[in-house]
Amino acid sequence: MLNARIKLRHLQAFLEVARHRSFARAAERLAITQPGMSKTIRELEESLGASLFERTPKGVALTQAGLTLLRHAGPAMRALEEGVAAVGDAHRGVRRLRVGALSTVESRLLPEAIRRWHAEPGGQNDVGVHVVSGSSAFLLSRLRRGELDLVVGRMTEAREIRDLTFEHLYYEPLLLSVRSGHPLAAISPLDPARLGDFPWVLPPPQTTLRQQVDSFCVRHSLVLMSQRLETLSLPVSRGYTLESDAIWVAPEEAIAEDLAAGRLCRLSVDLESQGGSVGLCFNASMQSSLALEEFCEVLREVAAGMMLERSTT
16 A cells, blocks of 8 residues: 555655656746745655755765656656546547657658558557657656657667666668769778768767767777767768768668669678667557557568568668
8 A cells, every 4th residue: 555645745756856857857847946946846755765866066865765766656647647637638539659769760760661551450549659759867767757658779789788677570671872073982992090080960969879989999999080960860970971971870760762872882891780679669558558459460460561672681
């Protein structure tokens, strides 16, 4: 039985501090004073008999007890919110899936799956899809808190997966590409040392994809120019690469169309041997829905079709 001293406001305050890693920002979010936020968290800690947060140079961090509570409180609060919302939505026919998308699936897998899912006869035509993009750390933290139903992309090396469930779909390599006519485009074999003579377009630091780039640079004693573009935005990366001499680190799916059309050229240097595992990530503590299960099945079908195409080309 839930401790009678623990109120809804305690859990709301806890989740906001866990989300923002700051008492001040959490207090602002809930429109209360910072002392009031501190008092609420202190009451919760006293009721639980455990410390939930610890101070760090960057704000506050969850203790082990805090992480344990977060795994349960996030999905529980989300389920309560959905239950309340469902009462009204039942009258308005409002339903949606909340999907986190990493850049590795934004170009083809996810758009094609959504299109096919909505087009299927007798399918979930009345269910909307809300897509959130970002880094693996950001999306997986939202999945853990119950704010997303599913995260799709390349993430098996992300430390943030921990207690979440990952299902592999296929391997997706990162490629080095440049615009047509680039000075390095026709060179084969290409000495990796020459890559340091040009600006790069690459994922931001602390992302799963950037770890692969950093590992590549270490293996080849490569020092990149300070002139670089760091982003997860595919349109920004593509536009910059096509109009400059930059080298773009991109998932194969993201540049396949431009490679086929001759707008981009793949450099004759392999960034990694096999590629990373692209798949589906779930929060097993959250109750699944028929809509989510059907959508995941479509994702599996689209992924299988993509792999079949690759094996025949």
